[in-house]
Amino acid sequence: MSFEQMLRKTAELPVPAALDHRVRTALRTMPFAARRFALPGMALGLAVAATLAMTVSMALSLAAAGAAETGVWIAMLVVVVYLGLSSVVALPLLLRLKLARAVREAAA
Amino acid sequence: MTDTDLRLAREARRGDRQALETLYDRHKEKLLGYLLKMLGNRQTAEDVFHDVWIKVMQSLAQYRPVQGSFRPWLFRVAANAAVDRLRKERRRVGPALDAPAGNDTSERVIDRVPDDAPSPEAEGFGSEIGRALDEALARLPERQRNAVLLRHQQGMSYREISATLQVPENTAKTLVHRGARSLRERLAGWSDDEL
Numbered sequence: 001m002s003f004e005q006m007l008r009k010t011a012e013l014p015v016p017a018a019l020d021h022r023v024r025t026a027l028r029t030m031p032f033a034a035r036r037f038a039l040p041g042m043a044l045g046l047a048v049a050a051t052l053a054m055t056v057s058m059a060l061s062l063a064a065a066g067a068a069e070t071g072v073w074i075a076m077l078v079v080v081v082y083l084g085l086s087s088v089v090a091l092p093l094l095l096r097l098k099l100a101r102a103v104r105e106a107a108a
Numbered sequence: 109m110t111d112t113d114l115r116l117a118r119e120a121r122r123g124d125r126q127a128l129e130t131l132y133d134r135h136k137e138k139l140l141g142y143l144l145k146m147l148g149n150r151q152t153a154e155d156v157f158h159d160v161w162i163k164v165m166q167s168l169a170q171y172r173p174v175q176g177s178f179r180p181w182l183f184r185v186a187a188n189a190a191v192d193r194l195r196k197e198r199r200r201v202g203p204a205l206d207a208p209a210g211n212d213t214s215e216r217v218i219d220r221v222p223d224d225a226p227s228p229e230a231e232g233f234g235s236e237i238g239r240a241l242d243e244a245l246a247r248l249p250e251r252q253r254n255a256v257l258l259r260h261q262q263g264m265s266y267r268e269i270s271a272t273l274q275v276p277e278n279t280a281k282t283l284v285h286r287g288a289r290s291l292r293e294r295l296a297g298w299s300d301d302e303l
Contacts, residue, residue: 003291006241007261012137013144019154020136023161027132030165032123 044093048086055079113178121168128168131178132161138262139186145257146190148246156193160186180271183262187254187272194250244294252287259284 015023059075113134119127139160143153163185171181245253251273258264258272269280 003241003244003295004260004288006237007145007257008263010145011141011261011263013141015136015140015157016154019158023132023136023158024129026158026162027128027165028125030162032165032168 051082051086052079055082117168117171117178121171128165135179135182139182142183142257142262143186143190145242145245145261146187146253147193148242152193152197156186156189160189163189177268180264180268183258183264183272184274191250191254240295240297241291244291247294248287248290252283252290255280255283256287256291260288 055075055078059079062075113131116127116131116134120131136157140153140157143156143160144150147153147156160182164182167185171178245256248256254273255269258269259266264272266277266280266284269284270277273280273283275283
């Protein structure tokens with residue numbers, strides 16, 4: 001008998017009852033770890049949040065500097081346009097990422 | 109088998125405990141067989157076996173089926189846990205097991221360590237040959253031992269071994285061939301009939 005055949009004979013080992021019980025109890029009672037956000041989604045979210053914060057702070061600065069109503073309206077317009085554009089760009093991108101992952105998983 | 113594993117893994121990722129338990133039932137005996145040969149000690153293998161399933165549960169959310177089937181992923185978790193344990197124990201033990209024990213250079217440290225490994229009979233071997241194989245395995249570098257066990261004990265393809273050990277397929281082949289050659293050399297004293 002070769003060592004390969006000897007090793008094959010040891011491929012499976014019955015799990016002792018006590019150990020089996022311990023593992024099963026853990027599998028039944030331990031909380032599942034929460035799913036982490038995917039990196040591209042997280043990066044995109046951070047970029048959106050950072051740009052939004054900058055735009056709002058710019059609007060507030062304009063208002064405080066006495067640009068009065070016109071400045072605030074311009075800043076508000078920038079925010080709305082930015083949000084509109086980002087949803088047009090970001091949402092399909094996120095959906096595509098999710099779709100691509102689903103396709104890859106299905107292929108695997 | 110792989111399709112079922114992938115479906116079960118997807119369900120388990122969504123929090124289905126029944127699916128996780130089915131995965132456990134499908135792989136537990138092979139995993140314990142692998143860990144016993146990898147670690148060479150029943151108690152340690154059982155400890156690591158338990159830890160591995162806890163880790164599987166904790167990291168299942170990060171498992172991406174696209175990276176390969178479930179089995180290489182599971183054995184990657186197990187291989188990492190086994191190597192971590194071996195390194196931890198090596199640090200705890202202190203002197204190398206091969207080092208001479210005291211002034212009598214014919215005796216090594218390992219010869220003075222009480223043998224609490226399972227009897228080869230209990231693992232289905234004739235005693236002497238089983239011990240010889242275990243010793244030869246224990247002397248292989250961790251990566252080679254891993255590769256040899258995944259190939260010749262668990263019957264994985266080189267592609268699966270490469271996914272498990274996260275090395276290129278050619279490296280996996282080299283590790284298996286070198287490990288197998290070392291085993292053959294170390295077991296050369298045993299005739300084919302004895303083996």
